[in-house]
Amino acid sequence: MKVDFYKHQLGDEEKQIVVEALSKPILTTGEYSERAEILIKEYTGSCAAVALDSCTAALQLGLTAVGVGPGDEVITTPMTFLASSNAILQTGAKPVFVDVLPESGLISPERVEAAVTSKTKAILPVHLYGNMCDMRALRNIADRHSIFIIEDAAHCIEGERDGCKVGELGDAAALSFYATKNICCGEGGMLISRNQVLANQVRAISCHGITKTLADRYGTSYQHWDMERFGWKYNLDNIRASLLIPQIGKLDARQTEREKLCQRYEASFANASDLGFPKKPKNSRSGRHLQTVWVPESIRDQVIRRLQETNIGVAVNYRSVTQLSWYKENFNFKDGDFPIAEEIGNRTLTLPLYPGLTEQEQDYVIDNLTRIVNTETSL
Numbered sequence: 001m002k003v004d005f006y007k008h009q010l011g012d013e014e015k016q017i018v019v020e021a022l023s024k025p026i027l028t029t030g031e032y033s034e035r036a037e038i039l040i041k042e043y044t045g046s047c048a049a050v051a052l053d054s055c056t057a058a059l060q061l062g063l064t065a066v067g068v069g070p071g072d073e074v075i076t077t078p079m080t081f082l083a084s085s086n087a088i089l090q091t092g093a094k095p096v097f098v099d100v101l102p103e104s105g106l107i108s109p110e111r112v113e114a115a116v117t118s119k120t121k122a123i124l125p126v127h128l129y130g131n132m133c134d135m136r137a138l139r140n141i142a143d144r145h146s147i148f149i150i151e152d153a154a155h156c157i158e159g160e161r162d163g164c165k166v167g168e169l170g171d172a173a174a175l176s177f178y179a180t181k182n183i184c185c186g187e188g189g190m191l192i193s194r195n196q197v198l199a200n201q202v203r204a205i206s207c208h209g210i211t212k213t214l215a216d217r218y219g220t221s222y223q224h225w226d227m228e229r230f231g232w233k234y235n236l237d238n239i240r241a242s243l244l245i246p247q248i249g250k251l252d253a254r255q256t257e258r259e260k261l262c263q264r265y266e267a268s269f270a271n272a273s274d275l276g277f278p279k280k281p282k283n284s285r286s287g288r289h290l291q292t293v294w295v296p297e298s299i300r301d302q303v304i305r306r307l308q309e310t311n312i313g314v315a316v317n318y319r320s321v322t323q324l325s326w327y328k329e330n331f332n333f334k335d336g337d338f339p340i341a342e343e344i345g346n347r348t349l350t351l352p353l354y355p356g357l358t359e360q361e362q363d364y365v366i367d368n369l370t371r372i373v374n375t376e377t378s379l
């Protein structure tokens with residue numbers, strides 16, 4: 001048997017709509033990116049959405065729109081994909097890392113509060129694996145210190161915790177439609193917000209700060225355009241946006257499938273003394289983006305190799321960002337600075353998880369993982 005790490009779910013509906021998009025005169029931002037924005041607004045209950053070409057861009061522009069720039073600090077987590085903190089660096093601000101909670105790997109609100117200084121302008125929490133951070137606690141901290149929250153919701157369009165959805169308590173949230181995410185279009189992202197003014201600003205700086213839309217510049221009544229502020233070039237084209245449209249309606253059904261698979265995985269780990277996993281917070285709905293498992297640090301890399309030898313796709317999400325060479329060199333981080341994130345980073349590996357993964361395939365993964373871990377720990 002062979003079990004792939006990831007399989008996208010693009011099918012006939014997506015092929016049909018992308019062909020339709022290709023037959024239209026406007027291939028860049030337009031009708032299809034607008035339709036994707038409307039559907040995502042409906043799904044998340046946000047009042048504003050801006051389609052962009054990555055989640056990294058959405059994070060950068062969200063931070064920029066709330067005024068984050070050189071000299072500012074943004075508090076974030078080291079247990080994430082490096083895009084979260086790279087987006088902070090792209091604004092010229094400094095990422096300030098705080099350690100995570102041992103049971104979930106999510107950012108610790110207490111440590112966030114302790115890290116606030118007069119330079120802190122924002123918090124960038126990451127809803128890791130689809131599990132939502134304690135947004136009520138973070139909102140409370142942000143309000144008391146008059147700082148902003150930009151959520152990294154790359155794993156978690158579907159998330160809800162304590163009655164609040166993704167993007168509801170943050171000033172904005174960034175979604176990813178990268179190739180392996182819950183819905184995907186190759187490369188793509190979106191900023192959602194309950195603040196229309198903030199979203200308008202993001203839209204303006206997502207395309208060079210140009211004052212007129214494409215329709216205004218190329219329509220039948222030409223209008224001179226201007227540049228009133230500096231901007232980047234991060235808008236999402238109709239071709240990729242079209243692929244998102246049929247997928248948005250399938251988000252809930254796919255989340256349900258992944259939820260079932262995750263519960264099966266977790267039930268099987270419960271009996272194994274050397275297998276741990278991050279716990280979904282109480283009172284929450286998880287995006288269930290990734291199924292990670294924690295094995296003893298001394299055997300982690302060997303377990304990965306042995307799983308690969310049995311044709312099972314695996315990955316590592318993530319080693320602590322603070323242990324990556326560039327960050328170590330530029331921030332002088334040492335091993336032990338973020339002990340919990342580092343421990344998770346040294347013990348974690350990610351198993352196949354996607355709608356369509358069969359129970360037989362999943363059993364093959366579980367059986368091999370259990371066998372390999374038992375063998376390696378008894379050596």
Ligand SMILES: *Cc1c(COP(=O)(O)O)cnc(C)c1O
Pocket residue numbers: 053054055056057080081083084126152154155175176177178188189
């Ligand atoms: C994938 C990912 C991103 C970046 O998404 P892009 O769309 O590739 O920019 C950011 N944060 C996390 C946690 C991710 O997994």
